[in-house]
Amino acid sequence: MGKKKILEQVSDMAEQIGGLYEQLGDLKNRLGSLLEENHRLTSENRHLRNRLDAETNEDGSTDDEEQVTDKTRDIPGEGYDNLARLYEEGFHICNVHFGSPREDEDCLFCLLFLNKTK
Numbered sequence: 001m002g003k004k005k006i007l008e009q010v011s012d013m014a015e016q017i018g019g020l021y022e023q024l025g026d027l028k029n030r031l032g033s034l035l036e037e038n039h040r041l042t043s044e045n046r047h048l049r050n051r052l053d054a055e056t057n058e059d060g061s062t063d064d065e066e067q068v069t070d071k072t073r074d075i076p077g078e079g080y081d082n083l084a085r086l087y088e089e090g091f092h093i094c095n096v097h098f099g100s101p102r103e104d105e106d107c108l109f110c111l112l113f114l115n116k117t118k
C-alpha cells in the first residue's frame with residue numbers, strides 16, 4: 001500500500017470518527033433531555049397521585065386507593081434502579097456530566113441526584 005493511500009485512509013477515518021463523535025454528543029444531549037423530562041413527569045405523576053389519594057380519602061372509598069398507592073411505589077422505583085445501575089456501572093447520571101465515565105470517583109452531583117430520586 002502506498003504512503004498516499006494510507007494517508008487518505010487515515011484522513012477518512014479521522015473524518016468518520018469526527019462524525020461519530022458529533023453523533024455521540026447529539027445522543028447524549030437527547031438522553032439528557034429525556035431524563036429531565038422523565039424526572040419532571042415522575043414528579044408530576046407523584047403530585048397528581050397524591051392529590052387523587054387525598055380526594056379518594058375524602059370520598060371514603062378504599063378499593064381505588066390501594067391500587068393507586070401500588071402504582072406510585074412501582075414507577076419511581078424502576079427509574080431509580082436504572083439510574084442507580086448506570087451510576088454503579090461507572091457513568092455520571094447528574095445533569096452536569098450526564099453519560100460520561102466517572103473514572104471510579106464518586107460524584108457529588110450524582111449522589112445528590114440519586115438521593116432526590118429515591
Ligand SMILES: [Zn+2]
Nearest residue numbers: 092094107110
Ligand atoms: Zn456526576
